[in-house]
Amino acid sequence: MGKAFKILFFLGLFGAISAAAITYGIYHSVKDRIPTVEELKDIELKIPLRIYTADNQLIGEFGDQRRTPIKYADIPQGLEHAILAAEDTNFYNHPGVDIMGLGRAVFQLVTTGEKQGGGSTITMQVARNYFLSFEQTFTRKFTEIFISLKMEKELTKHEILELYVNKIYLGNRAYGFEAAAQVYYGKSLAELDLAQLAMIAGLPKAPSRYNPVVNPSRALIRRNWILQRMLSLGMIDKTEYQTAVEAPITSKNHGVTPDIEAGYIAEMVRAELYNTFGDDLYSTGMSVYTTIDSGRQKAANSAVFNGVLNYDMRHGYRGSIETRVDLVEAPLEEQEQALQDIGRFEDWQTALVLETTDTTADVRLSNGERTTLPWDALKWAKPYIDENSQGAQPEVVGDVLVPGDIIRLRPDNKLGWMLAQKPNVQTALISLNSKDGAIQALVGGFNFYENKFNRITQSKRQPGSNFKPFVYASALNSGYTAASIINDAPVVFNDSNLASAWRPTNDGGRFYGPTRLRQALYRSQNIVSVRLLDELGIRPTLNFLRRFGFDPNELPHNLSLSLGSANLSPLQIATGYAVFSNGGYQVQPYLIDKVIDRNNQTLFQANPVTVCTTCTALEKTSDDEPQMGLFDTPNGIRSLPIAPQVLDPEVNYIIYDMMRDVIKYGTGRRALVLKRDDIAGKTGTTNDGRDAWFSGFNGDIVTSVWSGFDNSSPLGRGEWGGSVSLPPWIDYMRYALNGTQSSFVTKPSSLVTVRIDPKTGERALPGQSDAIFEIFRQGNVPPERDINLPAFNNNVSNESEEEQQEDNALENLF
Numbered sequence: 126m127g128k129a130f131k132i133l134f135f136l137g138l139f140g141a142i143s144a145a146a147i148t149y150g151i152y153h154s155v156k157d158r159i160p161t162v163e164e165l166k167d168i169e170l171k172i173p174l175r176i177y178t179a180d181n182q183l184i185g186e187f188g189d190q191r192r193t194p195i196k197y198a199d200i201p202q203g204l205e206h207a208i209l210a211a212e213d214t215n216f217y218n219h220p221g222v223d224i225m226g227l228g229r230a231v232f233q234l235v236t237t238g239e240k241q242g243g244g245s246t247i248t249m250q251v252a253r254n255y256f257l258s259f260e261q262t263f264t265r266k267f268t269e270i271f272i273s274l275k276m277e278k279e280l281t282k283h284e285i286l287e288l289y290v291n292k293i294y295l296g297n298r299a300y301g302f303e304a305a306a307q308v309y310y311g312k313s314l315a316e317l318d319l320a321q322l323a324m325i326a327g328l329p330k331a332p333s334r335y336n337p338v339v340n341p342s343r344a345l346i347r348r349n350w351i352l353q354r355m356l357s358l359g360m361i362d363k364t365e366y367q368t369a370v371e372a373p374i375t376s377k378n379h380g381v382t383p384d385i386e387a388g389y390i391a392e393m394v395r396a397e398l399y400n401t402f403g404d405d406l407y408s409t410g411m412s413v414y415t416t417i418d419s420g421r422q423k424a425a426n427s428a429v430f431n432g433v434l435n436y437d438m439r440h441g442y443r444g445s446i447e448t449r450v451d452l453v454e455a456p457l458e459e460q461e462q463a464l465q466d467i468g469r470f471e472d473w474q475t476a477l478v479l480e481t482t483d484t485t486a487d488v489r490l491s492n493g494e495r496t497t498l499p500w501d502a503l504k505w506a507k508p509y510i511d512e513n514s515q516g517a518q519p520e521v522v523g524d525v526l527v528p529g530d531i532i533r534l535r536p537d538n539k540l541g542w543m544l545a546q547k548p549n550v551q552t553a554l555i556s557l558n559s560k561d562g563a564i565q566a567l568v569g570g571f572n573f574y575e576n577k578f579n580r581i582t583q584s585k586r587q588p589g590s591n592f593k594p595f596v597y598a599s600a601l602n603s604g605y606t607a608a609s610i611i612n613d614a615p616v617v618f619n620d621s622n623l624a625s626a627w628r629p630t631n632d633g634g635r636f637y638g639p640t641r642l643r644q645a646l647y648r649s650q651n652i653v654s655v656r657l658l659d660e661l662g663i664r665p666t667l668n669f670l671r672r673f674g675f676d677p678n679e680l681p682h683n684l685s686l687s688l689g690s691a692n693l694s695p696l697q698i699a700t701g702y703a704v705f706s707n708g709g710y711q712v713q714p715y716l717i718d719k720v721i722d723r724n725n726q727t728l729f730q731a732n733p734v735t736v737c738t739t740c741t742a743l744e745k746t747s748d749d750e751p752q753m754g755l756f757d758t759p760n761g762i763r764s765l766p767i768a769p770q771v772l773d774p775e776v777n778y779i780i781y782d783m784m785r786d787v788i789k790y791g792t793g794r795r796a797l798v799l800k801r802d803d804i805a806g807k808t809g810t811t812n813d814g815r816d817a818w819f820s821g822f823n824g825d826i827v828t829s830v831w832s833g834f835d836n837s838s839p840l841g842r843g844e845w846g847g848s849v850s851l852p853p854w855i856d857y858m859r860y861a862l863n864g865t866q867s868s869f870v871t872k873p874s875s876l877v878t879v880r881i882d883p884k885t886g887e888r889a890l891p892g893q894s895d896a897i898f899e900i901f902r903q904g905n906v907p908p909e910r911d912i913n914l915p916a917f918n919n920n921v922s923n924e925s926e927e928e929q930q931e932d933n934a935l936e937n938l939f
Contacts (some may be wrong), residue, residue, distance in 0.1 A: 141770035155240060169290055170194055171300070172410030172723055176394050179718060182384035182419040185391030188407040193303040194723075195314070196289040203319045204302060205286065206361070207326035210354035213247040216286070219917050221248040221277035222270055226763070242614060247274040250329070254292045295325060296332030297378060309337060311379035319365060323355070324348045324381060329830040337376040345374060385419050386426055388573030389490045390564075393582065393716060410723030415716050416563035416731075421556060424860035425566035431554045432537075432853035433571045437548040437771075438830070440841060441509030441516065445530035450477055452529050464491035470572060471634055473545060478530040483521040490534070502540045508927065512841030553580035555699045556828040559706035561735040561768075565826070566857070578835070585692035586831060588651040590807025591818035591846065593690030594780055595701060597646055599669040600657055601776045606905045607643040607783055608886035610652045611660075614638065618659065618684055627684065641886050643783050643899070647791030649808065651688055658687035672771035673701035689809060698820055699829040705781055706822035709772035710736045734768040742767065775902045781805050781870040782900055788821075792847045796821065796855055803867040804858070808846035813839040817849040824868035826861055830854045854936050879902050894897045 128883040173188025209216055215223060223246050245253070252272035276285060295305040305325045306314045314322075327335050327347035338343035349370050356366040361439040383391075394413055398406050450463050464475045476496075506525045508516030519525050525531065525544070537543040548571055556566040569579035578584070600609070614636050618627045631637075631651050645653035658666060663686065667677040680691045700714050712734055720729040740754035743764065751766040768884040784805035787793040792808040806821025815837045830850040833840060840849060880889040880896040888907040889896035901907070 169411070169898050171365055171408040174395065174398070174406050174411050174413065176391050176413045176415065178385060178387075178415060178417040178419040178422065180419050181414075182379050183418070184385060184387045184396075184415065186383075187391075187395050190300040190408070191298050191304040191308060192291065192300040193307065194297065194301065195287075196293045197283040199314070200290055200302075201317070201322060203361075204290075204314060204317075204322045204326060206355055206358075207319075207323045208247070208290075208329075210358055211326050211351045211359060212250070212329060214354075214358065216247050217282055219246060221273035222246060233543055245269075245275065248276055248285050251285055251288045251292065252276060254294075256294050260337055293329050294332055295328040296336045297338070299559075302326075308379055309376040311382065314752075318369070318372070320348065320352075320369040320377065323369060324374070324376065337374055341374050342375075344376075376422055377408065384421055385522065386573075387422050387567070388577070389569035389579045389581070390415065390417060390422075390567050390716065392573075392577065393567075393579065396831050397717065398720070411728065412721050413717060414719045414721075415467045415565070416558070416565060416718050417716075418565045421566040421857075421861050425554050425556065425568045425858050428853040428856035429554050429568045429571065431856060432830075432832070432849070433548045433550055435544070435852065436550055436552075436840075436844070436849055437546065439503050440512055442506030442525065442544070443509045443546055444552060445478075445526065445532050446475070448531055450531065452479065460489070461491075461493070464489075470547075470575070470636070472536050474534045474542070475532050476532050476542075478526050478528050478532060480528050481522045483523070486522050486535075488532070492538070496542060497629070498534075498544065499540060500541060502537065502543045505695060506544055512839060514842075521789055525543075528810050536733055537630055541622045547575075549834060550832065550840070550849075551576075551580060551831065552832040553584070553695055554830045554853060554857060555695050556579045556826060556857065557699050557703055557712075558716055559703040559712065559736075559822060559825060559827045560738075561733040561765075562700070562703065562712035563718070563733065564716045564829075566861075567716075574647050576835075580831065580835075581695045584692070584831075584835075585688055585694055586816045586833060586837075587811045587820055588693055588698055589689040589809035589811040589846070590651075590654075590818060591698060591807050591820055591829075592691065592693075593646060593649065593654050593687070593809075594705065594807050595670055595673055595675075596654060596658055596661075596666060596687050597642060598705075598772065598776060598780045598784070599661055599666045600642065601779055602669065602773060603661060603665075604619060604905060605642060605657075606886070606899070606901055606907075607641065607779055608881050608899045608901070608904065608907065609642050610639045610886050611642065611645060612638065612657050613640045613645070613650050613652045613656075616656065618655070629684075629688070639885075641883070643786060646807075647786040647789075649754055649792060654687040655684050658684055672711065673704050674713075675701065689811070695829050695831045698818070698831075699827055701821045702822055702829065703774055705777060705784070706827045706870065707736045707768070708824075709770050709774050709777035710768040711771045712736065712768050732763075734766045737767045740765075740767065774871070775876055778870055778872050778876060779900055779902075792845065793821065793851060794820065795847060795851050796858075798855060799859060799862065801862060801867065804862075804867045805870075807856075808851065810845040814841065814844050815843060817846040819846050819850040819854045821854055821858070823862070824870045825865075826858075826868075828858060828861070830857075875903060877903055877906050879906055881907060898939045 171188070172192050172194065173186050173190060176184040180185060203274050211294065213223070249269050252269050254799055257647045291301040294300055295302065299305040299308040303314050305328065306312055306317055307323060310317060310321055324337055324344060327344065328610070334340060334348045335344045342902060351872055352361070352366055352370050355361045394415060398413065402411070430601045450460050460477055464477055467665065474490045474492060477492050479487045479489055481487070486498040486503065487495065489495050498799050500522065503522055503525050504519060507518055510516060533545045533547065534542040535545040535550070551570045553570055554566065554568045555564065558565055567581055569581045570576055595775055613631070616629070629651055636652060640650060640655070642657070663682060663684070667680060667682065667687070670680065671677065674697065680686055696714060703712055704710065715731055715733050717729070718731050719727060721727050734751070736757055737754045741758045743753045743755065745752060753764050754767045756763050756765050779863065784807055786847060788796045788804055793806050796804060796806065801823070803823040804821055805823070806819060809818035810816070815831045815833055817840055819829065820827070822828070830853050832849040878892070878898050878900050881887060881899045882889050882893065883895060883897045886907070888910050890910055
């Protein structure tokens with residue numbers, strides 16, 4: 126007995142020494158993979174880039190891992206209990222390793238060569254997720270054990286559980302339970318009930334197998350098992366259990382749901398920051414606050430959407446989607462699949478026409494519902510022939526639809542659904558705070574998800590007459606006045622910069638004789654603009670245009686410049702108009718206001734050049750530094766660079782006042798519906814109607830709208846800036862200006878108002894009945910006239926043919 130005991134003792138001692146030696150050997154081989162104490166306490170989660178409006182509305186999120194970290198105190202008790210019941214009941218008692226569970230797992234691995242059971246504690250899962258790969262090897266497992274033991278020594282249980290809750294992968298790109306709550310339920314963890322908490326607590330074991338969206342039956346079994354475990358462990362009572370276990374599955378894939386639709390803006394921000402931060406942009410938890418106003422952005426989205434659809438409907442219906450369904454031969458499954466195969470816009474539905482009467486159409490929507498379309502939802506659909514013509518007005522539904530057609534429908538507040546089609550035309554809108562260049566709303570096209578090309582920044586199109594105010598400003602700066610006369614008569618230019626002799630004309634081919642500049646601008650007479658530029662000189666004008674931010678090297682060096690033949694982006698045009706709006710100061714458009722890191726530390730803060738109206742100018746310490754000023758901002762007193770004045774305030778006010786007449790008397794008269802005296806603007810339409818513009822402003826805000834086809838096809842007969850781009854501008858500005866006081870561009874006290882003869886631009890005679898008032902700089906006031914001298918006479922039409930045609934068309938449209 127004594128001998129046997131000795132043998133067993135020495136065998137046990139040998140086994141223990143061997144085990145210790147093996148353990149030491151393994152430890153020595155993996156020690157370099159064990160994190161230091163500092164690394165354990167300085168763990169950083171991968172958090173996506175998030176982009177917000179100025180008023181904290183989510184615009185977009187970029188990153189492979191959707192994650193929203195939370196603190197232990199924010200973990201609902203129901204979720205903590207569900208996790209412990211599902212993953213590690215003994216979590217608060219073991220030292221990081223469950224010896225019994227691990228023993229079973231090791232025995233299975235040794236005897237079968239495969240990992241069949243669990244054995245990993247929550248601590249071991251945290252170790253694996255943060256520091257190791259998921260390879261199935263002894264080395265990795267032992268490393269995991271050593272890291273777990275060290276974590277338990279250096280961190281509290283609550284800290285470990287917090288790491289687990291924020292790191293674990295739960296399917297659908299959701300990392301962490303707060304992200305999972307958003308993805309599967311569209312809510313925060315605090316808003317979930319017990320059944321929902323138990324459902325997502327079941328995901329760590331196998332996120333794809335127990336995904337409640339993809340495999341609801343398996344997910345339900347897993348959820349109910351967890352609830353049963355919670356009941357048996359005393360974590361919940363029978364009433365709570367019964368209520369939760371009877372709850373239906375309510376999860377669906379919510380993804381990342383922005384608070385506001387602004388895809389073009391999100392992509393602009395992402396692209397700009399990627400140049401600085403590279404791939405770290407998508408994982409380091411940066412938050413970007415833009416200059417976007419969420420209310421104005423929504424208004425811009427709506428204005429562009431409605432403007433495009435109204436234009437598209439005016440030009441007729443291009444027919445149902447080419448794919449048609451044989452209602453007799455095709456089984457129901459095939460019919461439903463045909464609907465699902467057609468891409469659609471958000472909130473739109475594809476639909477299969479089942480049967481028609483003279484006044485209705487019964488359809489099946491792609492979501493499976495059936496509905497009846499009334500005649501009012503279809504009667505707009507004149508057959509499209511081309512952009513210049515449409516077929517006859519339909520009289521019955523059969524003129525538009527036949528059974529088997531697959532069509533698109535869009536929601537309508539009155540009719541339920543309206544017949545629709547995917548537009549080909551595009552509209553883009555940008556709105557700036559003219560005092561500092563902050564972009565407050567931007568829409569780069571009709572649908573970002575269909576076409577990500579941003580027409581505000583990436584598209585260079587001819588602005589046409591939208592460019593004329595810059596040329597007129599150059600004239601006023603050179604001594605011309607709003608009453609200066611230019612002869613609107615035929616002319617031939619032999620410009621060396623042009624390929625051949627050029628004979629510019631007005632639309633309609635008519636000429637109107639001597640015309641005041643004010644009239645010529647609001648009527649948009651081409652000959653006057655060309656003659657004016659010829660008198661000013663191209664080179665001096667190009668140099669002057671630098672003041673509005675234009676690069677002369679990008680502008681035509683010939684007389685076509687006067688008619689807006691330059692290729693410019695809407696952003697460049699809006700930036701130029703901001704000078705008119707803010708009183709003559711040059712600002713730079715900007716979109717990113719602030720970038721902060723995951724610890725709320727500021728990485729970037731915009732310091733835009735700002736118009737100094739009430740600021741306190743600071744003393745310059747160097748001629749090389751910009752002039753700085755103290756500004757009272759919503760975030761407190763800030764030191765910002767002062768915007769340089771580039772246009773004489775007198776010149777600026779006169780051109781503003783002339784453009785107010787575009788609204789009062791010219792092609793922008795539709796904007797009178799806003800009932801604002803402070804707004805000014807200019808339409809623009811290029812040859813053959815390929816580009817249509819309207820840019821307008823008051824003393825605070827400038828907004829430019831462009832419309833056209835990406836392939837530069839003509840917009841069609843009767844379409845101008847006033848019919849295509851002005852309506853979206855009005856819709857947007859109606860919201861932007863609502864509740865705001867009139868904001869006029871400041872009128873310098875040095876300007877003089879005198880009565881003039883409207884035909885000659887000369888000083889009016891005493892008692893002249895048709896005299897009008899005009900504004901002049903003091904050095905340009907017309908001299909008093911001798912009553913005995915005859916007045917210069919001319920016959921000037923009150924309205925150009927182009928304007929008459931456009932006005933008539935607009936009357937019909939509106």
